[in-house]
Amino acid sequence: MKRLGIIGGGQLARMMALAAPPLGLEVRFLDPSSSACAGDISTGIRAGYGDPEALDELADWAEVVTFEFENVPAASVERLAAKLPAYPPAGALGTAQDRLREKNLFRDLGIGVAPFAAVDSLEGLRLAVADVGLPAVLKTRTEGYDGKGQAVLRTAADLEPAWERLGGVPLILEGFVNYSREISIIGVRTRDGAMCFYPISENTHRDGILHLAVCRASDPMQEEAQACLRKIAEALDYVGVLTLELFEMDGQLLANEIAPRVHNSGHWTIEGAETSQFENHLRAVLDLPLGATDPVGESAMVNFIGRVPAAEAVLAIPGAHLHDYQKEARTGRKVGHVTLRAGSPEALAERIAAAEALLQDG
């Protein structure tokens, strides 16, 4: 069997590990938690993501390594890359970890972005607001996720409280985008530069956390979104699955951020695409040919946040496929999802409504 090491042992590592055995692949992951949910189906090394001895242990065992989320230190990926193939590349991870680097890359590549400016002081915030205008969103440059580390500024009176709350670390101010929808495009790139793209996902958030992702086959924005993602992947000399989140406003696309990994908005691909994003990520990092990304009928994904409804109720919905990550229930935590498949958009909408109704129960 081939041996793949994964930094991180959360649900993304778990779903990669579930895709691994058919490819003749054994997985070992590195995670500081004793209850990492990838541990139900693969072996873990319990240590911090930056622990040099643990990284070396993983490198000695594995033939290829990857990571499952972007708060892994880029230096850990560099350390591994000195010894064995490690994908996606550390440089792409470093860019995705810093919203300012990300936005500069988008702009340099001619990709549309909301106006933005770096902010390092309260005075700098005032200057940035003069430049970008209000309303605007102030964000930490690093370590923000699911809407954390952000403040919306609507009037001049909002500046000081937002600085008090977020200041002290490097920040970025972005113009507020009055978007008509949020979408993501997921692509996968091989070591020799071949790329495949999934259909766009149309994404709805609740409390800053992804709630619903709907596969939009034949979306009018597909080609433009794909072209943006291709430019970014080529600039980063990327290998593996790469996700680009975009806003659509007045028929235009504005890039928000990249995720150098498999992505929550692509979980529908497990049952809703010819080849899942997890399998294609593994194929890419292993230097195997990519699988087709065509959708299989209509599909969508509803996240389970905080708790997973009873399996009996979820699976009573026609076309439903349950994914319970076996994580401890906790408010605001992603603990599972359901993929819904259907033969028509109308049937899909009914099934999404049925899944959403379960979130209200209990």
Ligand code: AMP
């Ligand atoms: P992010 O962490 O950048 O993905 O932001 C989390 C959520 O906040 C996004 O999914 C949007 O709903 C919202 N958001 C982020 N940036 C902006 C912006 N510049 N304008 C409007 N809404 C935003």
